[in-house]
Amino acid sequence: MITFEDVVKVYPGGSTAVDHLSLELPTGKLTALVGPSGCGKTTSLRMINRMVTPTSGRILIDGEDVAGRDEAALRRGIGYVIQHAGLFPHRTVLDNVATVPVLLGKTRREARAAAQELLERVGLSADFAKRYPAQLSGGQQQRVGVARALAADPPIMLMDEPFSAVDPVVREQLHREFLRLQEDLGKTIALVTHDIDEAIKLGDRVAVFRQGGRLAQVGTPRELLAAPSDDFVAEFVGRDRGLRGLSFDSAAGLPVRPVDGLLLDDAGRPLGWPGDDGPRDTGGTFTKDDSLRVVADLAIRSPVGIAVRVGPDGAADGLVSHHDLADYLAGRRS
Amino acid sequence: MTEYLRNNADTVWLALQEHVWLALLPVLLGFVIALPIGYLGVRFPALYHPLVNTCGVLYSIPSLALFVFLPVVLGTKVLSPVNVVVALTIYTVALLARTVADGLRSVDPVVVQAATAMGYRRVRRLAGVELPMALPVILAGLRVATVSNISLVSVGALIGIGGLGQLFTRGFQLFYIEPILVGIVLSVLLAGLADLLIVLVQRAVTPWTRAV
Structure with a gap:
């Protein structure tokens, strides 16, 4: 666990970057630090590995004050990923990934063998190993950046806007892969972002900072939205937080009405709603595993205002109109 | 020209050898001295501009003046090759100290910070990250210094130590064009060869600059 105890950072010249921050980042979880620019989130992150020294207060890792640790040794035990990856341009991809194990005293051969495995783990094939960073796309560089941070298998990772320099499609893909990786590895991660959607998507917990380096709220994404x-x-989280909050609620408890009026094939799978020019597309279907947000979206987009639920075999087994959904949400609130 | 060469092979060979070491020893010494000076100019930013200015002034001293002046300062004999070596080392330092500083300043600070955050200590970071990344700039400066030294050695002939330059003085004294031609051709060849060697070394040690 990483603990901020009443941490203050005032820069020479008097500007306060971090103002009496007390925060816990639980072990094995990803805590997103989010806020507008100048809110002290990056400064806070960089105090964990002593790139920035606090003016007052303490930062503890598993109860031990980082100020008492040797700087270089502390940093070698903490993975670090930044925007644009910050790879060494003069080293091959493989040697970039092998950096920290070599610093820790592993032979170059051992470190390279381990690096090769890691590259595959972040989705880069073996032919990337001998290339130089300039020969990679932004998304590929970022993957190498993550592999490099993971190379010494540190329990803690610090990530500063790791996905903000890549285009939205690649970012989406990196998010998915990163979540899968984190599910396997269970690192204690502090991730800085200015993008609340990213924070909500990736964070187990989200800490919202406001200008002047003060913590505004910390909680699970669901708590924040609700x-x-x-x-x-409220403004930072966004005006559509009601709708977005539905993505944390499962459709499993949602009552459905019997299938009626829907055109089905022989196996009971939906073909569409009856129309003058043949079946009209249902716009997709949902299952019990989907979120209420998916259901709401389907009901809105459906030509008849009704979302279709299917069972594991793909056969339609229930219908939900937007009225039904509204009633369900209203009933749940009271 | 070939006949002159055949008859004076020994003289020319000795002059060439002298020229090579008079030019290249200062490159080596200058490089070793310039490295820490250039580093200080980056480590302490307040020193950068004084460093650049001092280098500019040193490089603008006429070489002949320096050759004549140095024995007075160093207490060496007027005809000692030490004077030439010291003078050319001063020029090399003047060229390379600034180049080293500029090379180190050209390194992306984000990469240096990333190195620090991964647990590099200062000295290892300098040797493993900053200097290798500064090499393209530093080696470009080394080429200029080497070629410049090879041409400056000849001036030393005016005080009696000048490698191939002695062929020039001899030609002038005897009103005889052949040794002058031989001297010019050999110094140009020497400069070209040294330049080529550095370029080859550069290609070998900075493969990443060509990877796009």
């Missing part, structure tokens, strides 16, 4: 602590957080 109950923002004040206007600042």
Whole structure:
């Protein structure tokens, strides 16, 4: 666990970057630090590995004050990923990944063998090993950056806007792969981002910072969307937080009405709604494993305002109109 | 020209050898001295501009003046090759200290920070990250310094130590064009060869600059 104890950082010249921050980042979880620019989130991150020294207060890793640790030794035990990856241009991809194990005293051969495996793990084939960073796309560089941070298998990872320099399609893909990786590895991660959607998507917990380096609210993404602590957080989280909050609710408990009026094939799979020019597309279907957000979206997009649920075999087994959904949500609230 | 060469092979060979070491020893010494000086100019940013200015002034001292002036300062004999070596080392330092500083300043600070955050200590970071990344700039400066030294050695002939330059003085004294031609051709060849060697070394040690 990483603990901030009443941490203050005032830069020479008097500007306060971090103002009395107390925060816990639980072990094995990803805590997203999010906020507008100048809110002190990056400064806070960089105090964990002593790239920035706090003016007052303490930062503890598993109860031990980082100020008492040797800087280089501390940093070798903490993975570090930044925007644009910050790879060494003069080293091959393989040697970039092998960096920290070599610093820790492994032979170059051992470190390279381990690096090769890691590259595959982040989705890069073996032919990338001998290339130089300039020969990679932004997304590929970022994967190498993640592999490099993981190379010494550190329990803690610090990530500063790791996915913000790549285009939205690649970012989406990196998010998915990263979540899968984290599910396997269970690192304690602090991730800085200015993008609340990214924070909500990746974070087990989200800490929202406001200008002047003060913590506005910390909680699970669901808590943040359901109950923002004040206007600042509510606005930062966004006006569609009601709809977005539905993505944390399962459709399993949602009552459905019997299938009626829907055109089905022989196996009971939906063909569409009856129309003058043949069946009209249902716009997709949902299962019990989907979220209420998916259901709401289907009901809105459906030509008849009804979302279709299917069972594991693909056969339609229930219908939900937007009225049904609204009633369900209203009933749940009271 | 070939006949002159055949008859004076020994003289020309000795002059060429002298020329090579008079030019290249200062490159080596200058490089070793310039490295820490250039580093200081980056480590302490306040020193950068004084460093650049001092280098500019040193390089603008006429070589002949330096050759004549050095024995007074160093207490060496007027005809000692040490004067030439010291003078050319001063020029090399003047060229390379600034080049080393500029090379180190050209390194992307984001990469240096990333190295620090991964647990590099200062010295290892300098040797393993900053200097290798500065090499293209530093080696470009080394080429200039080497070629410049090879041409400056000849000036030393005016005080009696000048490698191939002595062929020039001899030609002038005897009103005889052949040794002058031989001297010119050999110094140009020597400069070209040294330049080529550095380029080859550069290609070997910075393969990443050509990877796009």
